[in-house]
Amino acid sequence: MNQANHARLDDQGSPVRRLESIDVSFDTCLHSRVAMRDVCFSEFMAPLFAIVGPAARWSPFVIRRIFCCVAALARGDAERLLRLVAEAEGFGGDHPFTGGFLAQLGRLVPADWVGYSEYDDREQLCFNLERPGDEGRYSDFDWEAVRPFWKDENPVFLCFRQGNLGALKLSDFLGRRDLHGTRMYRLVLQPCGVEDMLCVRIRIPPPWYSKLFILDRTGRDFSERDRLVLDLLQPHLGRLWQAATTRRRLAAALAGLEQAAESDRRGVILLDSVGKPEFASPPARRLLGDFFPDAARGRLPGALVKWLQSGSQRPLTRTRGDRRLTVERGGDALLLGERQDTVSLTAREREVLSWVARGKTNPEIAQILWVAPSTVRKHLENVYAKLGVGTRTEAATRFLGLIER
Numbered sequence: 001m002n003q004a005n006h007a008r009l010d011d012q013g014s015p016v017r018r019l020e021s022i023d024v025s026f027d028t029c030l031h032s033r034v035a036m037r038d039v040c041f042s043e044f045m046a047p048l049f050a051i052v053g054p055a056a057r058w059s060p061f062v063i064r065r066i067f068c069c070v071a072a073l074a075r076g077d078a079e080r081l082l083r084l085v086a087e088a089e090g091f092g093g094d095h096p097f098t099g100g101f102l103a104q105l106g107r108l109v110p111a112d113w114v115g116y117s118e119y120d121d122r123e124q125l126c127f128n129l130e131r132p133g134d135e136g137r138y139s140d141f142d143w144e145a146v147r148p149f150w151k152d153e154n155p156v157f158l159c160f161r162q163g164n165l166g167a168l169k170l171s172d173f174l175g176r177r178d179l180h181g182t183r184m185y186r187l188v189l190q191p192c193g194v195e196d197m198l199c200v201r202i203r204i205p206p207p208w209y210s211k212l213f214i215l216d217r218t219g220r221d222f223s224e225r226d227r228l229v230l231d232l233l234q235p236h237l238g239r240l241w242q243a244a245t246t247r248r249r250l251a252a253a254l255a256g257l258e259q260a261a262e263s264d265r266r267g268v269i270l271l272d273s274v275g276k277p278e279f280a281s282p283p284a285r286r287l288l289g290d291f292f293p294d295a296a297r298g299r300l301p302g303a304l305v306k307w308l309q310s311g312s313q314r315p316l317t318r319t320r321g322d323r324r325l326t327v328e329r330g331g332d333a334l335l336l337g338e339r340q341d342t343v344s345l346t347a348r349e350r351e352v353l354s355w356v357a358r359g360k361t362n363p364e365i366a367q368i369l370w371v372a373p374s375t376v377r378k379h380l381e382n383v384y385a386k387l388g389v390g391t392r393t394e395a396a397t398r399f400l401g402l403i404e405r
Contacts, residue, residue: 073228080108081229085236089243095129096244097213102131105233109198109226111215113137119210126209137192149183156199160210167200167230171221193218200230203238211241257281265388269300269334275308276300287336291318291325304334339388349386350399352379357396 073081084104088096097116106114113134118127125143130136143150151157155173170179176195179185189195194216202211213230215222257268258281267284269277277300280288292301300308304327307316316327328335345353348369355365362380366373384390387398 073225073232077108077225077229081232084108085233088236088240096240097129102129105213106131106215109215109222109229110217111198111222112218113192113194113214113216115214117212117214119212120208138188141188141191146184146187149187153182153184156197160199160201160212165201165203165234167198167227167234169222169227170197192216195219196221198222198226198230200234200237202241203234204241213237254279265338265385267336269336271332271334275305284334284336287325287338290323291320337388345383345386349379349383352376353383353395353399356380356392357399 087104088101102114102116114131115134116129117125120126124147154170156168156170159168159173174182179195180190196217198215198217200213202213204211215226257279264283267281267287268279269281269284270279272278277298288295288301292303295301303318304316307327308329318325318327324339326337326339328337351369352365355368360368362373362376366376369376380392380395383395387395389395389398
């Protein structure tokens with residue numbers, strides 16, 4: 001046996017298969033498990049080279065160990081994984097990983113407990129979801145008391161903090177005997193009967209806010225097949241999370257638009273992929289009816305369609321009496337705004353506005369004009385509506401003729 005191979009035997013002459021003590025340095029942890037992970041598919045080869053050096057320096061022994069550890073996904077597992085990805089968007093509600101998603105994940109990777117958790121940079125649990133039927137497993141723990149041991153002794157979390165984003169097993173770093181000697185095992189894992197964990201982190205910024213899937217087993221360790229399933233799922237998990245976030249934000253924006261008062265002078269129309277209206281806010285529907293009275297309900301007016309088809313970068317304008325409608329396009333949205341070309345303010349409204357332009361407050365104006373502050377406020381509301389503005393500064397500027405009428 002040559003010296004290179006002999007250096008890889010332990011005291012009993014057996015090949016070293018995994019890290020036997022958590023006291024070994026963290027860099028050694030990474031060297032120890034690099035042959036067990038990140039070579040499953042080519043996109044993870046770059047981190048492997050960075051850790052163990054260029055492939056040209058690997059001995060035949062190292063190469064043989066690497067390829068012996070590469071897990072292959074059976075055809076049935078691949079089909080189930082693809083089915084989970086295809087059906088995933090229909091599992092949850094406002095959050096992508098609620099409902100049946102965690103249950104399906106637990107069938108794909110058998111586990112005694114399946115959860116999704118979000119942690120901040122202090123390892124403070126900020127959000128947690130559990131597979132139906134697994135609720136409350138860790139609810140009896142005083143996490144404030146056990147967090148220091150959990151954070152400092154759990155090599156999986158330590159590795160994630162070093163930037164590793166692939167699936168990691170607790171058994172990658174600790175054998176059963178060494179695991180049973182840790183405080184995190186005695187305080188957290190042993191009371192629940194947990195003997196191994198498999199975790200994967202979603203590649204979603206910010207880096208200090210971790211989003212993790214955690215699977216626990218009370219019996220046998222997780223396999224390389226289980227790790228490979230999560231590695232292959234990882235990019236899809238990030239996509240599902242981002243898609244759900246976009247849906248929530250869009251729903252909130254649409255709810256705000258739906259609640260807009262019909263009398264508002266600004267409206268929004270959202271277009272589909274072929275340029276047909278998918279959504280119109282109440283003010284937008286009113287403005288279309290006012291300025292395009294012959295247009296069919298639910299369709300864009302002909303003049304508006306022609307303007308869109310022309311690709312013009314200039315806003316479309318439409319007048320009706322002293323009212324002017326301006327339509328601008330921003331991506332798949334049409335922004336409608338109305339203003340009056342001539343403004344007819346009453347004498348009292350002009351008087352109130354003149355004092356606003358001089359910097360007076362409503363109570364001060366009320367005292368000057370010998371009226372109630374509520375009367376001043378009502379006059380200003382009428383002024384805002386007539387001028388098509390929303391603030392005192394805009395009203396005063398428009399009144400003084402400093403912006404385009």
